[in-house]
Amino acid sequence: MTKFIIRRFLSLIPTMFVIVTLSFFLIRFAPGGPFSGEKVLPEQVIQNLMKKYHMDQPMYKQYLEYLGNVLRGDFGPSFRYKESTVNELIGESFPTSIILGSVALAFALVAGLGVGVGSALKQNKWQDYTAMSFAVIGISVPMFVVGPVLQLAFAMKLHWLPVTGWITGRAGLAALVLPALTLGFPYFAYIARLSRASILEVLRSDYVRTARAKGLSERVVIWRHVLKGALLPVVSYIGPAFAGIITGSLVVEQVFVVPGIGQIFVQSALNRDYTLIMGEVIVYSLLLVAMNFLVDIVYGFLDPRIAYK
Amino acid sequence: MTDEVILQVKDLKTYFHVDEGIVKAVDGVTFDLHKGETLGIVGESGSGKSVTNLSVINMIPDPPGKIAGGQVLYHGKDLLTMPQAEIRKIRGNKVSMIFQDPMTSLNPFLRVSTQMVETIVLHQGLDEKTAKAKAVEMLKMAGIPAPEKRIDQYPHQFSGGMRQRVMIAMSLSCNPEILIADEPTSALDVTIQAQILDLMKDLSARLGTAVIMITHSLGVVAGMCDTLCVMYAGRIVERGPTDALFAEPKHPYTQGLIKSVPRLDQASSDRLFSIRGQPPNVIDLPDCCPFYPRCDKAMDICKRKYPGATAFGKNRTVNCWLYNSEGK
Ligand SMILES: Nc1ncnc2c1ncn2[C@@H]1O[C@H](COP(=O)(O)OP(=O)(O)O)[C@@H](O)[C@H]1O
Ligand SMILES: [Mg+2]
Numbered sequence: 001m002t003k004f005i006i007r008r009f010l011s012l013i014p015t016m017f018v019i020v021t022l023s024f025f026l027i028r029f030a031p032g033g034p035f036s037g038e039k040v041l042p043e044q045v046i047q048n049l050m051k052k053y054h055m056d057q058p059m060y061k062q063y064l065e066y067l068g069n070v071l072r073g074d075f076g077p078s079f080r081y082k083e084s085t086v087n088e089l090i091g092e093s094f095p096t097s098i099i100l101g102s103v104a105l106a107f108a109l110v111a112g113l114g115v116g117v118g119s120a121l122k123q124n125k126w127q128d129y130t131a132m133s134f135a136v137i138g139i140s141v142p143m144f145v146v147g148p149v150l151q152l153a154f155a156m157k158l159h160w161l162p163v164t165g166w167i168t169g170r171a172g173l174a175a176l177v178l179p180a181l182t183l184g185f186p187y188f189a190y191i192a193r194l195s196r197a198s199i200l201e202v203l204r205s206d207y208v209r210t211a212r213a214k215g216l217s218e219r220v221v222i223w224r225h226v227l228k229g230a231l232l233p234v235v236s237y238i239g240p241a242f243a244g245i246i247t248g249s250l251v252v253e254q255v256f257v258v259p260g261i262g263q264i265f266v267q268s269a270l271n272r273d274y275t276l277i278m279g280e281v282i283v284y285s286l287l288l289v290a291m292n293f294l295v296d297i298v299y300g301f302l303d304p305r306i307a308y309k
Numbered sequence: 310m311t312d313e314v315i316l317q318v319k320d321l322k323t324y325f326h327v328d329e330g331i332v333k334a335v336d337g338v339t340f341d342l343h344k345g346e347t348l349g350i351v352g353e354s355g356s357g358k359s360v361t362n363l364s365v366i367n368m369i370p371d372p373p374g375k376i377a378g379g380q381v382l383y384h385g386k387d388l389l390t391m392p393q394a395e396i397r398k399i400r401g402n403k404v405s406m407i408f409q410d411p412m413t414s415l416n417p418f419l420r421v422s423t424q425m426v427e428t429i430v431l432h433q434g435l436d437e438k439t440a441k442a443k444a445v446e447m448l449k450m451a452g453i454p455a456p457e458k459r460i461d462q463y464p465h466q467f468s469g470g471m472r473q474r475v476m477i478a479m480s481l482s483c484n485p486e487i488l489i490a491d492e493p494t495s496a497l498d499v500t501i502q503a504q505i506l507d508l509m510k511d512l513s514a515r516l517g518t519a520v521i522m523i524t525h526s527l528g529v530v531a532g533m534c535d536t537l538c539v540m541y542a543g544r545i546v547e548r549g550p551t552d553a554l555f556a557e558p559k560h561p562y563t564q565g566l567i568k569s570v571p572r573l574d575q576a577s578s579d580r581l582f583s584i585r586g587q588p589p590n591v592i593d594l595p596d597c598c599p600f601y602p603r604c605d606k607a608m609d610i611c612k613r614k615y616p617g618a619t620a621f622g623k624n625r626t627v628n629c630w631l632y633n634s635e636g637k
Binding site: 204205206207209210211212213214215216217220224225228229302303304305 | 366368370397398399400401402405406408410413414415416417418419420423427428431432463465476479
């Protein structure tokens with residue numbers, strides 16, 4: 001097991017290397033550049049800027065230099081926000097997005113599993129129909145609709161929660177509720193459907209029939225014999241769900257005016273802020289790769305049939 | 310085998326309500342099981358053997374299934390009307406089951422020890438340690454080498470035959486009065502089939518367990534069962550002591566089944582006999598003998614009415630118009 005974890009961990013290194021290399025060149029070769037704004041700059045100014053950012057060097061040299069800096073944990077200066085380094089920009093905004101995303105994921109998992117298990121056990125009863133209709137809404141209605149609807153209902157009409165803002169503001173933790181609900185809602189809905197389906201499948205399996213034929217109570221059958229197997233598909237889904245939540249965060253941050261990385265991400269892409277884009281891409285990828293790594297390990301613990309060779 | 314009847318199945322009817330209509334999977338099955346008896350239930354696949362036995366311990370999936378009538382008396386008490394809490398004390402304890410596919414019948418996520426110990430603790434009230442010792446002893450009896458070590462492994466670490474041994478050990482661990490084995494060897498290699506059957510024969514004799522042995526192959530049960538019930542389309546069409554039934558099969562279907570058992574004294578060039586045609590679809594079956602389209606001796610009346618049972622001595626009955634005076 002330890003060996004498997006180490007090997008799996010080492011395999012992350014080439015993955016990250018490929019991601020960094022590909023995005024470096026893709027971004028450089030995309031049309032436009034950091035200095036091709038609306039305002040046409042004098043030739044001399046551009047020359048100086050190019051020099052300052054080492055962009056007058058051959059591409060491979062720039063790449064090697066960048067790679068070296070990244071390995072030391074330095075993402076360089078931002079092209080657009082002249083006073084800040086990329087490390088500073090990301091360090092200020094990224095934790096906010098992570099908090100929002102984690103809370104949304106936790107909500108999606110807990111509520112999704114609860115509703116999924118409940119629906120499966122009440123299959124084809126009104127509770128099941130209600131929950132599953134709700135889930136269809138969650139999957140099909142986009143966040144930029146759900147967000148404003150929640151704002152309208154819980155903030156403007158009922159005044160229970162703030163319309164916008166973040167936990168650092170006056171409202172404190174209450175400011176987290178609506179954005180996290182909006183962000184987690186589609187994933188909650190999907191996890192509810194996924195866990196319902198997989199529980200129903202396990203309930204029909206031969207080994208559950210054996211468990212019942214042994215005289216075990218329905219409670220023991222569900223807790224000991226059904227849940228573990230039924231949870232596996234949900235565990236595999238955590239990786240993609242997290243990726244989706246992190247990217248979906250861009251929309252939700254706009255709607256709820258959350259000072260996360262979403263704001264500067266969109267701007268950096270439009271501005272061709274090479275170093276900032278690269279920094280964001282690398283941090284995002286690290287996060288997702290690490291998440292999938294964790295999921296694999298949890299999966300391995302849950303399923304004894306996976307051999308660690 | 311003694312004369313004491315421990316299980317009486319009376320006119321059992323189990324129907325499945327599906328979109329196409331009502332599947333009468335079991336339609337009026339009656340048999341007795343005596344203490345220590347080995348009873349074989351034989352019939353082609355789809356004839357209702359599994360449904361019969363799941364009905365006996367009241368485990369028919371509902372929906373779509375419903376037990377539409379009949380009684381299952383275990384020591385005089387009807388298992389079909391018993392509250393769930395009470396029948397659970399009988400399942401796995403007094404009446405236990407082994408299923409066809411040992412690859413899927415054990416929980417792949419739980420150690421063998423967990424799965425065996427939970428049954429013993431539940432029904433015998435032992436503490437976990439004593440229960441585990443008991444489980445090891447059962448595995449040893451079932452012929453599993455190094456059971457102290459193997460018990461902590463997961464099912465996927467056992468071969469198919471070994472898994473079926475685990476199932477047998479588990480099902481016998483509470484010393485049940487009745488063991489229902491639903492095609493316990495059909496999913497195994499031929500060489501292993503014989504070993505498993507021998508093991509079951511040996512253990513049930515040693516523990517005095519009555520066995521209901523379900524199979525689609527007469528050859529499997531011939532050497533093992535005291536009594537045979539031949540099932541066709543949800544009904545028992547012939548029943549009797551194994552010897553008598555083999556010596557003188559009465560129902561044309563039984564005759565066909567016996568003729569289709571491969572025999573050692575047969576020249577290998579002879580083609581193996583097989584009954585022509587297919588078993589009927591048991592959805593909305595009219596009142597007739599369901600075997601008549603495949604029967605060489607079919608008469609007019611066979612298409613109009615299902616025959617009642619004709620008795621031959623104490624333990625033999627057959628449902629066929631050939632032996633029914635009403636049909637003459
Ligand atoms: N869950 C179910 N839903 C619908 N029909 C079923 C179900 N289980 C069994 N049946 C039907 O009942 C009949 C008897 O099945 P079964 O008892 O499994 O036959 P076998 O003799 O091969 O064990 C078959 O026609 C089968 O299609
Ligand atoms: Mg069957």
